[in-house]
Amino acid sequence: MTDMTATQTQAEKLDSAASRKARIMGGILIALALLVLFVLDVVPGESATFRLTTRRDAIQIPDLVVPGAFNMVCAALLAFLGVRQLLRGGARWTSLSLGFGLLLLVMAFLVWATAGKAFNLTSMLQAAVLASVPIALGGLAGVMSERVAVVNIAIEGMLLAGAFAGALIGSLLGGWIGLVAAILVGGCFGLLLATLVVTFRMDQIIAGVVINLFVLGVTSYVSSQVFAEYRFLNNAKVFRAWEIPLLSDIPVIGPMLFDQNLFVYGAFILVGIATYYLFHTRNGLRARAVGEHPRAADTLGVDVYVTRYVHVTIAGMIAGFGGAFFTLGNVGRFEENMTNGRGYIGLAAMIFGRWHPVGALSAALIFGFADSIQQKLALLNTPIPSEFLAMAPYIATIIVVAGLVGRSRPPAADGKPYVKE
Template structure:
């Protein structure tokens, strides 16, 4: 009898939580509807023109012309979904409602910003993919580390070390050697982090901060004392975009995915390989077991220490590759603290993506989209400062971390040291 009572109480609590989340979702959607209707209103007769191709593309597509009335339709749709969520509840559809609502708001914002003007939508999407690369690789490094229960705050330092090494070695020997050197130095710092937190059981947050500060101080010193007077040591050749035959001629999708440099292709391949490895191989199952219940994994014969060493080192190599993007994939030179917090944003993307490689990539694309849209807003002379738009992905991340779009649950043993008995 008592078990039935407990189960009933638990079911009622879950239902209450779901209803409360649905009502909050409904209110948010209604507020977004009002925002679109009053703040993003487009004058009657105005249209937004989005160019999908350039004169150099093999296949030409007509421009996408969106009438201003589109925003009114979006506002009405948001209001309808919001009222439905508030009155009837959404259950598992609450997450999809918020995600779809935000997507519609972004579309309405683009129509509002481009009303009476024209810009190349494909070019912005291509820039989105490029700018998402370091964040996606930083998020992937976090996934590989935290899936074996090691919190990797040092991703920022690993990115910075990869950028510095790529520029230095790339300038002295060549870009390809610089790329491999960046991967190697990232792996070295990954192994250092593993030694500190696995062998010496140092606090994982403090260990990551120490590595970040060490790399920042060392690279800043060399930049000001060595690179300033020896510019030839900081002038590497940048990897150019490589068009994949036939696929690059596909309208819209071709320039976005198949006219990129090695870092974009590498990021997509690494995300795919990591997803398959973690969820479809024996090694990935052992790694996830170590992250969820290391004691049980050890009992079944899994070497917890070696598994954590291997995956944290691998995460460092991924971060080193992502760091090389800043120099060898972008400007060809190293500037002080040029990663500018992208490693921490990668951690946010990891949480946004719920510790899944594909989820981290998806979250990184949101950050990359906001980053590329800032430049377009400057060209379109919109009345909203671009700095405000840059806040949107961070607000969305806070919402996800707060649990409004479903609770993001890390691996059960995340951040906990393991002592073998």
């Protein structure tokens, strides 16, 4: 009888929490509807023109012209979703309603910013995919680490170290050697993190912060004292975009996915390999077992220490590859703290993606879109200061980490040191 009462009490608490969350989401959606209605209103008769192709595209399609009244429709749909959440909301619909509501908000914002002007939507989407690469690779590095229960705060430092090594070695020995050096340097820092947290059982958060500060200090010193004087050490060749025949000619999708550089294709390939490895191979199953219940895995003959060492080192190599994107895939030179927090956003993408490689990639694309939108809309001279638009990816990160998109459950042993008995 006592157990039944406790179960009922727990169920009531869960229902109450779900109802409270639904009411909060309903209020947010109604607030977004008012924002679109009164702030993002478009002058009657004006329309937004979105170009879907460029002059060099083999296949030309007409521009997409969206009337300003579209924003009124978005406001009505947001209000409907908000009222529905208040009246009938449940845990099943909360995240879906919020996701659809945010999509409507972005669409309304684009129409408002482009009203009376023309804007190339395809180029922005192409830039969004490019901007998502370091975030996706940082998120994938986090997945590989945390699936074996090692919290990897050091992703930011690993990205920065990869960018630095890519620029330095790439300038001296060429881009491909620089890329290999970036991967190896990232792997070395992954090995260092594994040594600190697995062998010496150092607090995982502190170990990651130490690595980040160390890399930031060393690279900043070399950048200001050495690169400033010997500029030939910081002038690497950039990997150019590779067009995939036929596929790159597909309107919108072609330039976005099949006219990119080595790092974009590498990110998609690595996500596919990691997904297959973690969920369809014996070693992947063992890695996940180490992250969920290391003692049980040890009992079954899995070497917990070796598994963690290997996966954290691989995570460092992935992050090093992602760091090389900043120099070898973008500007060709290293600048102080040029990663600018992308490693931390990668961790948020990992959480948003529920510790799954594909989920982390999907979240990274959203963050990449938020990152690229402020760069492209600055050309339209919108009344919003560019500094506020630059906050978009970080605001998205706060929303994700705050849990407004739904609770995510990390591996059960995540962050816990293991002591073999």
